[in-house]
Amino acid sequence: MMDLSLDDRAWKARRRFALLALAVTAVLISWGGWVTSINAGMAVPDWPSSFGSYDPFRTGMPDWYRYAPVLAEHGHRLLGALVGFLTLVLAVWTYLADPRRWARHLGIAALVLVSLQGLLGGLRVTENSILLATMHACTAQIFVAVLASLALSTTKTWRSLSSRLPDTAAAARLRWTAYATLGLLYLQIVLGAVLRQFGHGIHGMYAALHIAGALIVSGLIIATFVLIQKHFDKYRGLNVSAWAMVLTLAAQFSLGLAAYVILVTDTAASTRSTLQVILASSHVLVGAVLMGTTTATTLLAARVQAPQRKVTEMLDDERSASGDHARQEPVLAPRSASK
Numbered sequence: 001m002m003d004l005s006l007d008d009r010a011w012k013a014r015r016r017f018a019l020l021a022l023a024v025t026a027v028l029i030s031w032g033g034w035v036t037s038i039n040a041g042m043a044v045p046d047w048p049s050s051f052g053s054y055d056p057f058r059t060g061m062p063d064w065y066r067y068a069p070v071l072a073e074h075g076h077r078l079l080g081a082l083v084g085f086l087t088l089v090l091a092v093w094t095y096l097a098d099p100r101r102w103a104r105h106l107g108i109a110a111l112v113l114v115s116l117q118g119l120l121g122g123l124r125v126t127e128n129s130i131l132l133a134t135m136h137a138c139t140a141q142i143f144v145a146v147l148a149s150l151a152l153s154t155t156k157t158w159r160s161l162s163s164r165l166p167d168t169a170a171a172a173r174l175r176w177t178a179y180a181t182l183g184l185l186y187l188q189i190v191l192g193a194v195l196r197q198f199g200h201g202i203h204g205m206y207a208a209l210h211i212a213g214a215l216i217v218s219g220l221i222i223a224t225f226v227l228i229q230k231h232f233d234k235y236r237g238l239n240v241s242a243w244a245m246v247l248t249l250a251a252q253f254s255l256g257l258a259a260y261v262i263l264v265t266d267t268a269a270s271t272r273s274t275l276q277v278i279l280a281s282s283h284v285l286v287g288a289v290l291m292g293t294t295t296a297t298t299l300l301a302a303r304v305q306a307p308q309r310k311v312t313e314m315l316d317d318e319r320s321a322s323g324d325h326a327r328q329e330p331v332l333a334p335r336s337a338s339k
Contacts, residue, residue: 214253
C-alpha cells in the first residue's frame with residue numbers, strides 16, 4: 001500500500017539520506033577495489049584491532065596513512081564503519097517514520113547485511129581467506145541493491161499510482177526480462193569477484209566465463225531498455241532509470257575491456273601500473289552503480305496496476321488510517337502507453 005499522509009519534505013529528507021548512504025557505499029566499494037588491486041587485504045594483520053590498537057584513527061602503527069597498503073586496508077575499515085553508522089540511522093529512521101511494513105523490513109535487512117559485511121571483512125583477515133574475501137565482495141552488491149530499493153521507495157515515482165504499468169502482455173515480457181537481467185547481472189558480479197580473487201584478474205577459464213557473461217548481460221540490459229522504449233516511453237521514472245542503466249552499462253563495458261587489456265600488458269611485463277589499479281577500481285565502482293540502476297529499473301518494471309475497484313479500496317483504507325476523508329480519485333497510468 002502507498003502512504004499519502006506524510007509531508008513530502010519528510011520523504012525528501014529520507015531519500016536524500018538514503019542517497020548519501022549509497023554514495024558513501026559506492027566510495028567504499030571503489031576503495032575495496034583498490035585494496036584488492038594492490039593485494040593489500042592483509043596489510044593490517046589483525047581484527048577488530050589494528051596493529052594491536054582499538055583506536056580507529058591512531059592504530060598501533062605510527063603514521064599508518066603514509067604507507068599505501070595500510071592506508072588502503074585501514075581506510076577501507078574506517079569507510080566501512082561510516083557506512084555501518086549511516087545504515088543504522090537509515091534503518092531506525094525508516095522503522096520509525098515509514099508506515100509500510102515491507103519498507104521497515106527492508107531497512108532491517110540493510111542493517112543485517114551491513115553487519116554481515118563487517119563480520120565477513122574481519123573474518124577474511126583473521127582467517128586469511130580468499131573465499132571469505134570473495135563472499136565479502138558479493139554480499140556488498142546485495143547491500144547496494146537493498147539501499148537502492150530503500151532510496152527508490154521514498155520517491156514520488158514509487159508512491160504514485162500513475163507509475164504502475166498496465167497489466168498487459170508487454171508488461172509481463174518486460175517484467176520477466178528485467179528479472180532475468182538482474183539475476184544474471186548478480187551472477188556476473190560473482191564471476192568477476194572470483195576472477196579477481198582466485199584468478200588474479202587474468203585466469204583463462206574465469207576470464208572466458210566473465211567475458212561471456214558480460215555479453216549475455218549486456219544483451220539482456222539492451223533488451224530491457226528496448227522494451228521500455230517501445231511500450232512504456234510515457235513512464236518518466238521508468239525511462240530515467242532505464243537510461244541510467246544502459247549508460248552505466250556502456251561505461252562498465254568500456255572500463256572492463258580497458259582494464260583487461262592493461263592487465264594482460266602489465267602481466268607480460270611483470271609490472272602493475274597505476275593505470276591498471278585505477279581502471280580495475282573504477283570497474284568495480286561502476287559495477288555497483290549498474291547493480292543499483294538495474295535494481296531500480298526491475299522494481300519499477302515489476303509494479304503493475306491493480307484493478308480499478310482494488311485501487312479505490314486501497315486508497316479508502318489509507319485515508320481512513322490517516323484521517324483524511326477528502327475525496328480523491330486515483331490517478332492511473334495512461335492507457336495509450338500500452339502497445
